[in-house]
Amino acid sequence: MASPSPSPLAARLGEVEHFLDRILASGWRNAEGDRAGLGGLADELAELGLTEFGDRLRAIGQAADAAEALQRIAIATAACRMLQARLIAALPAPTALESLHAGKAIAPPRLLVVAPMNVAGQELWACTRLERGVAAELVLLEPPAPRPIDSTAASQLASRSGFLRQLIGGAPSSGAPTAPWLRAELHEDLLWRETLPLGDGTIDRRVATQGGALLFPEEKDDVAARARASLHRGGANDHDVVVRAGGALRLRVVERALSATYTWLDPTMQSAFERSIGDDGWAVAWVTPQSLTPLAIIRPGGLLRRAQLAPLVLGAASVPLGD
C-alpha cells in the first residue's frame, strides 16, 4: 500500500537521499555525472536554509577516493534522515474518510454442542467448533436464553437454559426430551467473553450474538451420528473420533486412579468424575498430545438400553443421548 503524499520539503529531502543512493549504487568510479551535480544540489539546499547540509553534500564531491566518499555519503545520508525526521508531522484525517467496505462476508462459526458443565459456578456448554467438518477447537458457550425455537427442534428439546437445574432436580422420566449433547449445532456469530488457561493451552468463553437457535441437522449432515450409534450399541473403541471427519474430540476409556493426570476445566468436575466413574469407564474428552480433558462421562448402551451422557456436575443425572 502506497503512502499518502509528503510535504514538499520532505519530498525534496527524499529526492536528495535517493540521489545519494544512486551514487552508491553506481559506484564512485562510475558516478562522474552525479558527482558533478552535487554542487548544484548544495546550492539549492542552501537557498532553502539548509546551508550546513548543503556543505555536507558539496564535501562528498571533493572526496579523495571511494572510501572517503562512502564515509561522507553515510554521514550526509544520516543527516538527511534526521532532517526528514524533524519534518514528520501528524496527519489530519482526510475529510472524505469513508467507513470500511463490508468486505468478504465471513460465514458464522459452526459449533457442535458437547456437554453442559459448571465452570467457576456458571453453567456453560462445552462445544467444539467445526472447521471443514473437523473438531478444531473447544469452546465454552454461554447457554442461549430460552425463546421459541423451530418446530423440529421443539419436539426434541424442551428447554435449554437451566438444563443443569433440570438434571440436578431428578433423573428425567422416560418421556423426557432428548438432550442436545453430541447432536445439536449452533451456526451463529459469537462474541468473545473470556479466555481461560486449560492445561498448556487456552479455552475461550463465548456467547452467541443472535440468541443461539439450536439446529438438529439431518442425518447426512449429522457429524456425530456415527459415534452416537456406536455408543448406543456398545461398540465404541478407545480413541474413536466423535466428529466423523476427525479432530481432538474423542471417546476415551478413563480411570479414576488417573484423574489427577487429566486436565480439568473446574475442580468440581474432577470431584464429579471421581464420584461417578467407578474404577473406570468412558468419557467424551478433548485430547491433545499434552493433555486429556474429560468433558462428560458416557455410559454406553447395549441390547436393552440406550447410551447416556452423565455431565461432570455434582448431583446431575445422566441423560439419554439422541439417536
Added chain:
Amino acid sequence: MPPPFDPGAHPNLTDLMTQLPELAGAAAFREGTVYFAKGLVQQTTVGGASAYATVKGSADYRVSVGFGDPVKVTCTCPAHRRNRHCKHVVALCTALVQSPETFTVVEAPAEEPAKPEKRPRAPRTNKGAPQTAELRAAGLDVVDRLLAELADGGLLALGPEKASLIAQAGELARALKLRRLGNLIVRLQDAVPATGGVGLDETAFAHLLVELELTRRASAASLRGDVALDPALAEDLLGKTWREDDLEPITALDLIAVGFRTVRDREFVVETAYLSDLRDGSLYAEKAITPARMWRGRRGMAPARLRLTVAEAGLYPGPAPRRIRLKRWERAPLTADLIRGLVDRAKADYSELPRRCGERLAVPVADADVVALVRAERIGQDAGHVYAVDARGIALPLQWPSRAPADVPACLRSDGPVGIFGLVHAGQGHVALEVLSVIGDRLAGGGEPVVLFGS
C-alpha cells in the same frame, strides 16, 4: 593471568544450552539448575573448550563438558548411563553460562586434551589485550577494504569474486563480537546473486552500504574507547551479553502478549513477543534467540491471548520497549473488562508518534523500530489508504504484513474503539503503523480479543 571465560565465544556451548532442556528432560533440567543455584557445583575449571567440576549430590560426582566439535559430556553418576545429560551435566553447563567468572581458567585443558576443533573457528586469544587489539584492527581493516571496493564499484561489484572477502569480513566481525556489523555483512553475503543470493535493488544496496559504514565507524570508536557507548546500544553493536546482575528487577506485572515478530538471518532466528501491562499499558519485549538450524517454531515464550501475572522479572538495559526476562509467572484468565481497559489506556493521541520516530532516527546505528499500541476511535479509508483516527482527528495510515489478507481485515470492522499494535515507520513526512495485532472485546467476525498478524 588468562582472561575470564567468555561463554558467548563458544557457539557449541550456546547450542548445547538451548537444547539442554530437551536433552535432559524437564525434571533433570530443573534439578540441575537447582543444584547450581544451591552452590553444589564446585572445583570448577575451564581450559580450551572443556570444563570440569565436582557436583555434590548424594555423592561427589566428577563432571566434564567438552564444547568443541563434537560436544562431549561425562559424569560419574549412575544416571549418566541412562541419560548422558544428567542433572549434574545440567548443573555444570548452567554454571558455565551463568557464573563463568567463578571458573578457574587454565591455559590448556585441565584434565584431558580437548579435541582439536574441526571447523575453522573465530580467532581467539587468551594472551591478553594487545593481541586482541591487533586482531580488532586487522578485522576492521578487512571490513574497510570490502566497503571501499563496494563503494568504488557499486552494485555491480557485488559479484562472486567478492564472496570470499565478504565471508572473511563476516567471520572476523563475528569473532570480534561486533554483532550488528556481523549481521549486516550476513545480509551482504545473502545478496551476492551469483552465489545463490537474493540480490539487492539499488536502494537496498545503498542503504546497506550506509548502514555498514556507520556501524563500522561506531564499532571502531567504541572499541578504541573514543566514545562512551550508550548501554542501550551495547548489546546490538558489540554483542554484549548481559548477566543476571545487569537486569533491573521488576515485580507484580499483569501482562498480555499483543504482538509477535520473527526475524531470521543466516545464523539465528530472533523471536519477539511484545507484552503490554494491563494495569498501565507499558510495553515490554520478550526475545528468544535460537540458532537457525535448531529452530522448530515458536516455543517457550509468552502465550498468545492469555494474561500472565508476573511475580518476578528482569529488565535488560536498552531502549523502549525494554527487553524483559520473565522469571516467575502464572497464567490467568483474560476477561473482556481487562481488554477494554487495555484499549482505553492505549495511546489516544497520535501527535506524539512523529516525535518518538524522530528521536529514534537521531541515533543512526540503533534499531529504528518504534512500537506503539494506539487506540483507534474509528477506522476508515480514503483513496486506497486505510487510516486509524484518534479522538483529535489525527490519522495514522495502517499497513499490514504481506501475509495478512489483501483486503481490509474483517476485525477492523468493529463497533467502537479498538487497540492497534504495531511498528511505527517514519518516512515521506509522516508516520505509518505496520499492524501486528488488533485488540478489542467486540471485534467483528472473530470471537477473539487479539487478532495477530504477521509471523
